[in-house]
Amino acid sequence: MPDSSQPTPAARGAKGRARPNLTEGPIASNLLWFMLPTLGSSILQSLNGSINAIWVGRLLGERALAATSNANAILFLMLAFVFGFGMAATILIGQAFGRRDMDAARRVTGTAFTLFAIVLVAVSTVGYVFTPQILALLATPPDVVPLAVDYLRVIFIGMPAALMLGMLMMAIRGTGDSLTPLWFMILSVILDSGLNPFFIEGWGPFPKMGIAGSAVTTALANWVALLGLIGWTYLKDLPLRLRGAELAYLKPSRQLTETIVVKGLPMGLQMIVVSGSAMAMLGLVNVHGVDFTAAFGVALQLWTYVQMPAMAVGAAVSTMVAQNIGAGQWERVAKVTRSGIVIVLAITAIMVASLAAADRTVLALFLGSGSPAMPLARHIQLLGTWGYLLFGVMMVLFATVRANGAVVAPLVILTIGLFVVRLSVASFGQRWLGTDALWLSLPVATFVNLVLAIAYYRRGTWRKAHMSVGGRDPNPGSAEPQAA
Known part of the structure; x- marks a missing residue:
């Protein structure tokens, strides 16, 4: 049944924080203001990749840059599937939120979160173990392989956080909130781009890790942003948080799993x-x-x-x-x-x-x-x-x-x-x-x-x-x- 705890169509959180109303009021202006933070997140994500490529190219040279390119080709494939499954969950959440059925929205969130976590940990483990074989399938140049192995293995360690962060951001946007994901994208970009040279070159108290240092900063930034977004969801009592008996929704529902996958x-x-x-x-x-x-x-x-x-x-x-x-x-x-x-x-x-x-x-x-x-x-x-x-x-x-x-x-x-x-x-x-x-x-x-x-x-x-x-x-x- 719809959750009567949502007192108004504007869908206010439990702390009284007003949320964008996408089912009433002017359509064009609401759509525009809802879209702009999403556009900002996309631009920041692309700029982050460009800045990191500049750091790697300037500090480590062309071979290191080629190594990151090969690794990024693998990550794009993973991102593609996460986008699809995340969008399916987002649509389910959006439909449930539109009819004020918060229980259904939270059930989707619980299933999606656990499902993603299980799959991503399994894929990351396999990817870490078989990194050399994966690079061989991509016909990675032999002189690039050692650098690519160092980089990609660390990326696989951080991959669950990166893709879980993307999924959770999409889910939150499904409730009509595109601003919260933007703030945590900004946090991730600042940490990733800002710390890259410190871990690559070993500036100050940081260890000199070469190309692996670039991957470490990416993994660190994503883990910090993911944990921060989860903490913020509970601190501000955002609609998709799970409490008490709702924690049982973390056990994946077979019907929801089939819908998300199909x-x-x-x-x-x-x-x-x-x-x-x-x-x-x-x-x-x-x-x-x-x-x-x-x-x-x-x-x-x-x-x-x-x-x-x-x-x-x-x-x-x-x-x-x-x-x-x-x-x-x-x-x-x-x-x-x-x-x-x-x-x-x-x-x-x-x-x-x-x-x-x-x-x-x-x-x-x-x-x-x-x-x-x-x-x-x-x-x-x-x-x-x-x-x-x-x-x-x-x-x-x-x-x-x-x-x-x-x-x-x-x-x-x-x-x-x-x-x-x-x-x-x-x-x-x-x-x-x-x-x-x-x-x-x-x-x-x-x-x-x-x-x-x-x-x-x-x-x-x-x-x-x-x-x-x-x-x-x-x-x-x-x-x-x-x-x-």
């Missing part, structure tokens, strides 16, 4: 599809020489930031839609979607225009103003960056449908666009367009994806999909939603 796996695979497409494109670009590879690599760095608004707005839309579905307010779902599209187009357009105006300055940070790859990098970003406007709209539509449990269709659509269409244009289009086919392949693929996403959103079966807590329909007897 719905989370396709969402995790979406990230694998995106990453796999980029890796395949890199192979097509590499055959044209080092300048092409360098220019494309820089474009990918910039596109990481350009796509952040789409990811942040998508996550916010998914949570807001899930809460409104849980509250039975289907009439707000289409309005949330429209508001999300307007917001993502506005923010992405500003970023694309700013990059076009200052591309030489930005690219010089990576290449140097005299680099022979500079003209090509400018050409690539001018041809390809605008496609992220379409990508943003697509992500909002996907966020809406997955908030009701429709997760397979977005995976299929992405696979068609990013593998079938993109790689076909990039491979065969060079006969007519030359190398421009490589850079135009992403906008063309995204356009096809968007057309399919619109068709599925307007006429698909996503409105009849369900994600349930304990086998219950999250919104029994609700009216059919109106298309946007």
